[in-house]
Amino acid sequence: MNIKLFHAETMHDAIRAIKAELGPDAVILSSKRVRQGSLPFGLFGRPLLEVTAAVDREAKEFVPIPPPNKPAIRRDEVQAATAPIQESSAAFQDTLNAVLSTSGAARPRASHAAMPAPVAAPPLRSLASEHLHRLKKELHDLRQRLNSSFPNDASTPSAGFPAPIARAYRQLIAQGLRSSSADSLCRALCRQFTPESVVADSEIQDMLHRLLVEPIRVSGPLLNPGDDYNVAMFVGPSGAGKTTAIVKLAAYYSLEEHKSVVLITLDSCRMAAVEHLRMYTNVLGVGLETAQTTADVIDCIRRHRGANLILIDTPGYGADDAARLADLGELKDSYGPIETHMVLPSNTRMEDLLRTLARYDVCAPSRLLFTRLDETQEYGNLFELAYQTTLPLSYWGTGQRVPADLELAQPERLADLLLDRASSRFTSPGLSLSMGRNSVVSLAGTMPQLAKEGVSA
Numbered sequence: 001m002n003i004k005l006f007h008a009e010t011m012h013d014a015i016r017a018i019k020a021e022l023g024p025d026a027v028i029l030s031s032k033r034v035r036q037g038s039l040p041f042g043l044f045g046r047p048l049l050e051v052t053a054a055v056d057r058e059a060k061e062f063v064p065i066p067p068p069n070k071p072a073i074r075r076d077e078v079q080a081a082t083a084p085i086q087e088s089s090a091a092f093q094d095t096l097n098a099v100l101s102t103s104g105a106a107r108p109r110a111s112h113a114a115m116p117a118p119v120a121a122p123p124l125r126s127l128a129s130e131h132l133h134r135l136k137k138e139l140h141d142l143r144q145r146l147n148s149s150f151p152n153d154a155s156t157p158s159a160g161f162p163a164p165i166a167r168a169y170r171q172l173i174a175q176g177l178r179s180s181s182a183d184s185l186c187r188a189l190c191r192q193f194t195p196e197s198v199v200a201d202s203e204i205q206d207m208l209h210r211l212l213v214e215p216i217r218v219s220g221p222l223l224n225p226g227d228d229y230n231v232a233m234f235v236g237p238s239g240a241g242k243t244t245a246i247v248k249l250a251a252y253y254s255l256e257e258h259k260s261v262v263l264i265t266l267d268s269c270r271m272a273a274v275e276h277l278r279m280y281t282n283v284l285g286v287g288l289e290t291a292q293t294t295a296d297v298i299d300c301i302r303r304h305r306g307a308n309l310i311l312i313d314t315p316g317y318g319a320d321d322a323a324r325l326a327d328l329g330e331l332k333d334s335y336g337p338i339e340t341h342m343v344l345p346s347n348t349r350m351e352d353l354l355r356t357l358a359r360y361d362v363c364a365p366s367r368l369l370f371t372r373l374d375e376t377q378e379y380g381n382l383f384e385l386a387y388q389t390t391l392p393l394s395y396w397g398t399g400q401r402v403p404a405d406l407e408l409a410q411p412e413r414l415a416d417l418l419l420d421r422a423s424s425r426f427t428s429p430g431l432s433l434s435m436g437r438n439s440v441v442s443l444a445g446t447m448p449q450l451a452k453e454g455v456s457a
């Protein structure tokens with residue numbers, strides 16, 4: 001098994017490099033646009049396509065051949081490889097139109113619609129997403145600045161707090177914490193200082209950090225050191241990132257921890273979903289079972305008793321699927337303990353998250369697994385849900401890359417994010433796969449090619 005990261009200007013170039021390096025059997029695991037040699041948050045860097053590809057054997061078996069002048073790329077290969085980009089093109093067009101209309105830039109004239117697609121589309125696309133990203137960041141900064149510069153309003157709960165603590169209160173609100181949580185944290189903060197004491201903001205931030213860490217519970221990894229067996233089921237709304245998280249975990253445990261992993265999918269009605277999963281399991285060399293019913297799932301678990309880790313994927317059930325959700329709930333107790341991870345996108349409104357949680361209550365989730373931390377700058381939802389449900393946080397999805405973009409949940413990291421202290425957010429390419437209890441584990445040992453590329457996962 002050989003996984004490697006490629007950077008290229010176009011998908012065409014990436015495929016050519018992949019074929020030359022890994023051979024004709026290489027499979028593309030993921031692709032995304034990145035910026036290289038850039039400032040923080042990818043500003044002003046050179047736009048590149050980052051493609052993760054893999055082949056199910058050692059690279060040395062394949063003798064690279066020099067690329068011909070005009071490499072023949074099969075149409076189906078290009079379509080498969082560019083699918084994620086094409087899928088988002090409609091959404092991108094909407095976004096682009098919105099950006100153009102708000103920025104006062106000239107809209108393309110109607111007559112242009114009949115013209116052939118301009119060759120320079122990718123730069124325009126990255127320009128717009130860069131613009132959008134900058135606007136989002138500016139809005140976020142403005143909001144934070146407004147919050148911290150408003151004079152104390154007697155009607156806000158922060159009115160009674162001394163100025164530095166009132167600032168901390170507004171900071172927590174800006175991160176999406178409920179006013180009741182921010183209020184009790186700041187009251188606890190007040191108790192740490194006498195009214196006469198002159199306290200620097202940094203001291204208040206340190207104290208607040210400790211207070212934030214205290215109530216956050218985390219579950220630790222799926223397999224603790226010494227553990228040899230676990231069954232985990234992943235439930236959650238459609239598109240939350242269940243399958244992606246499962247594939248990331250399967251990749252980590254099979255490649256890095258050398259555990260035998262089996263995937264069971266209950267999402268077997270959608271052919272594409274099964275085939276997508278099969279592509280990954282073939283590359284990773286892990287088993288895949290499809291199940292139609294919860295009875296099938298139990299049968300699979302029984303047959304794979306010897307595996308170290310059994311991961312169960314489920315479809316995203318809607319409001320009309322209460323009976324199926326109840327089935328999942330019963331599965332939990334029918335054949336040995338099953339950890340149920342509730343998978344939720346962190347960039348969703350608090351009220352919607354609470355509604356979803358209530359719907360999935362029948363499955364008795366025992367862990368919270370948040371995804372899309374890379375797509376938000378507010379992390380109050382994570383704190384609030386963990387605090388209110390008292391469920392431990394398990395992992396965080398921090399991007400689309402398999403297997404790199406997954407972190408083991410850690411209270412200190414969440415407090416860092418809430419107080420904007422995190423040295424590394426999730427947008428920079430090459431974030432380490434942080435899976436150890438208190439350490440950052442790099443996959444460099446298993447995937448030297450990635451390490452060579454400067455990517456630590």
Ligand SMILES: Nc1nc2c(ncn2[C@@H]2O[C@H](COP(=O)(O)OP(=O)(O)OP(=O)(O)O)[C@@H](O)[C@H]2O)c(=O)[nH]1
Nearest residue numbers: 238239240241242243244316371372397398399400
């Ligand atoms: N940016 C970002 N995208 C993610 C993350 N996790 C998953 N995705 C993307 O979200 C989309 C949906 O992910 P899936 O894993 O298919 O979601 P799912 O919950 O299995 O969806 P269903 O099976 O349809 O219920 C895919 O395009 C993933 O690449 C994440 O942490 N960050």
Ligand SMILES: [Mg+2]
Nearest residue numbers: 242243267314
């Ligand atoms: Mg899925």
